Amino acid sequence: xxxxxxxxxxxxxxxxxxxxxxxxxxxxxxxxxxxxxxxxxxxxxxxxxxxxxxxxxxxxxxxxxxxxxxxxxxxxxxxxxxxxxxxxxxx
Numbered sequence: 001x002x003x004x005x006x007x008x009x010x011x012x013x014x015x016x017x018x019x020x021x022x023x024x025x026x027x028x029x030x031x032x033x034x035x036x037x038x039x040x041x042x043x044x045x046x047x048x049x050x051x052x053x054x055x056x057x058x059x060x061x062x063x064x065x066x067x068x069x070x071x072x073x074x075x076x077x078x079x080x081x082x083x084x085x086x087x088x089x090x091x
Contacts, residue, residue, distance in 0.1 A: 029062045030085040032076050035069075044069050059087070 033043075037054035040047050044058070044066045057076045059067040068079050080087045 028084075028086060029088060030059050030067060030080055030083075031062070031088045031090045032073065032080075033058045033060060033090045034073075040069065059085075 035043065035056050035058050036052075037050035037056055038052045040050055040056060040058075043060070047069060050056070054071075057070050057073045059070075059076045059080055061067055067083075068076065070076050070079070077087060
């Protein structure tokens with residue numbers, strides 16, 4: 001659990017659990033991330049085998065759950081729009 005404390009003499013925000021923090025934005029916000037094909041199984045365990053060295057794009061929920069995998073960022077953004085998700089990019 002993230003604990004409250006003092007910042008510049010003030011008490012910080014109320015306590016929030018890691019689970020609550022991870023759930024913020026769930027169903028509303030998703031993030032776009034570029035992956036190497038050899039790293040796909042770390043995020044999408046059931047994905048088919050891919051030739052090494054390819055760049056692919058992933059859309060993940062605010063909590064990090066995989067949503068969709070595509071070969072272009074445009075396809076990922078279109079999927080997010082179809083599902084009314086606000087996208088953010090992760091570098």
